[in-house]
Amino acid sequence: MRKEAVSRTERPSRADVVIVGNGALGLFLADELVERRIGSVVVVGPSGREGGASQAAGAMLGCFGEATTESLRTDASRTRFELGVAAHDRWPDVLDRLEGYSSTGSPLLVAPDSHVVLNSIGADLDTVNFTAMIEALEEYGKPWEEIDPREIPGFRPRLDTRALRAVHLPAEGAVDARGVLDALDARLRETDTIMIDQTVRTLVRDDGAVTGVELDDGHVIEAGTVVVAVGARSEALVRTALDDLDMVPTFPGLGFAMLARRTGGEPFRSVVRTPNRGFACGLHVVPGPGDLEYYGATNRLVDQVSSVTWMADVRFLAQYSMQQLDERVASHEVTGWLAGNRPVTLDGFPLIGWLPLSGLYLLTGTYRDGFHCAPLLAEHVANELQGKPGTIDPMFRPTRAPIETRTIEWSVNEYVEHNLAAWFETGAEAAPQMTTAQIADYYRAMAMKFYDTMDIDYALGPDILWYAQGSLLGARRVARYFHRLSGRSGSRPVGAGTGEARR
Amino acid sequence: MIVSQEPVVEIVRRIVDKQLNLSAHGYELDADDDLWNMGMTSLTCMGLMLTVEDTFQIELPEEALREGTFRTVGTITAAVEAARSAHEKPERRV
Numbered sequence: 176m177r178k179e180a181v182s183r184t185e186r187p188s189r190a191d192v193v194i195v196g197n198g199a200l201g202l203f204l205a206d207e208l209v210e211r212r213i214g215s216v217v218v219v220g221p222s223g224r225e226g227g228a229s230q231a232a233g234a235m236l237g238c239f240g241e242a243t244t245e246s247l248r249t250d251a252s253r254t255r256f257e258l259g260v261a262a263h264d265r266w267p268d269v270l271d272r273l274e275g276y277s278s279t280g281s282p283l284l285v286a287p288d289s290h291v292v293l294n295s296i297g298a299d300l301d302t303v304n305f306t307a308m309i310e311a312l313e314e315y316g317k318p319w320e321e322i323d324p325r326e327i328p329g330f331r332p333r334l335d336t337r338a339l340r341a342v343h344l345p346a347e348g349a350v351d352a353r354g355v356l357d358a359l360d361a362r363l364r365e366t367d368t369i370m371i372d373q374t375v376r377t378l379v380r381d382d383g384a385v386t387g388v389e390l391d392d393g394h395v396i397e398a399g400t401v402v403v404a405v406g407a408r409s410e411a412l413v414r415t416a417l418d419d420l421d422m423v424p425t426f427p428g429l430g431f432a433m434l435a436r437r438t439g440g441e442p443f444r445s446v447v448r449t450p451n452r453g454f455a456c457g458l459h460v461v462p463g464p465g466d467l468e469y470y471g472a473t474n475r476l477v478d479q480v481s482s483v484t485w486m487a488d489v490r491f492l493a494q495y496s497m498q499q500l501d502e503r504v505a506s507h508e509v510t511g512w513l514a515g516n517r518p519v520t521l522d523g524f525p526l527i528g529w530l531p532l533s534g535l536y537l538l539t540g541t542y543r544d545g546f547h548c549a550p551l552l553a554e555h556v557a558n559e560l561q562g563k564p565g566t567i568d569p570m571f572r573p574t575r576a577p578i579e580t581r582t583i584e585w586s587v588n589e590y591v592e593h594n595l596a597a598w599f600e601t602g603a604e605a606a607p608q609m610t611t612a613q614i615a616d617y618y619r620a621m622a623m624k625f626y627d628t629m630d631i632d633y634a635l636g637p638d639i640l641w642y643a644q645g646s647l648l649g650a651r652r653v654a655r656y657f658h659r660l661s662g663r664s665g666s667r668p669v670g671a672g673t674g675e676a677r678r
Numbered sequence: 679m680i681v682s683q684e685p686v687v688e689i690v691r692r693i694v695d696k697q698l699n700l701s702a703h704g705y706e707l708d709a710d711d712d713l714w715n716m717g718m719t720s721l722t723c724m725g726l727m728l729t730v731e732d733t734f735q736i737e738l739p740e741e742a743l744r745e746g747t748f749r750t751v752g753t754i755t756a757a758v759e760a761a762r763s764a765h766e767k768p769e770r771r772v
Contacts, residue, residue, distance in 0.1 A: 478740075625724075628728070
């Protein structure tokens, strides 16, 4: 696959910067540091990247295609959204730089544009998010055009889930995530960067400073600076040196996607997607590389990082791709199953900045657009490591209190909307005399009782609320975190627990 | 909440009774009654877990955070006692 099959097997005992994590964030940062010649760089991460979000990513270069009613509703969300807008402009240069290192035989930019379709199966959430996307495009003066859904190349849904509206986004395409990672890897191997095919077991701490990392086999690498960028595993690793830090908790957002080879019919030539919907990123197809098509993706917050795939998710993706995107998907040949864990923070915002231990930097919490934002964040982090002013808002510092963007009432309503969207999309049926309002009442009552039971006054996003009400571990992590923040007694449990939330 | 000398099982019984609102309906809870058959839901179980941990100042191990642990007053009591004895060995606390 790579230009040279030879990989460096040396394991240094010292480096100026050790980056823990070889996903998009880690590799783009390494590339930036090498460009700036800031010293010796070591990247530690298993070459298979199992369970990592980047290797499973659809890597849509989308920010407006991802827009929802929430994206621009508060100053904090707007700042977050504008990270994506700024990141978008970096990609043409990034691809110019990487194309020569790619070995896939196809362009890394697999699709130059996107079509966002509004069909009727996703409930009202789709409609309001579709409208919010158009409003955002208008506000930021970005190009878009409403077109007849029947004109989208490759788009041949079942008639009962046909799209009623569609928007063409000529400037939002997608890259081949796995191709980009391989190209970055190849480029770094031509430099003095050392890539170590292992995982880090613990951070090494000496009083108030982190002085290095210990690998799984016990080998220690001393480092001037350690950057933790291991996605959903980052919090657990940070806690090996900072057990008592009240950091905004992170949860794995486990997602499933499929790579399949088209065997007939007209191929897709653009990204085709629904708006973000029902706790997840919407259904989408990304064409390429070659005759492959990427179908994604599910999203479910879970207790532990893993690479499992649920039968329900396989059914979800296969059935809805056939129904909502192209009937011919039924005869596609599945060539790859991708499972990845997005790093999802409790407040939905990234965790980027120095931790209260000298020499320790955290770069995670980017949820579903870490890949897209990686080149931009690499510049910011490189600046910070060099003691220069950062390029993004400092609000994402990991030692912050959780960012508030909604009231409890808003949270409950959002939870109801997302559940209704999931209810209808999954084909759940109620008795004829049961109205949508009654189903909504059921979810509303659940959410209200949840807040009562948890005794917290922070308003959660719908994905976190859904997770915590279905997981005892999740509920405990959320409740204990807020009870500690508010200094409540009974909030410092002791005992035999091994949970990440323990202090 | 201060943990008294009262037997663990009695305290657990009181917590469960309050969560499920049983005695208000004239029901007397046995230590092996299946709570999942007595109206317990995932949300009441969550409340039960948080109250039990707060009351006894313990953190149940992750592997105990499942339905079976909260099936009866007896299973909850056993989990509490296991967590307490795991903790009490190095330093005694009440």
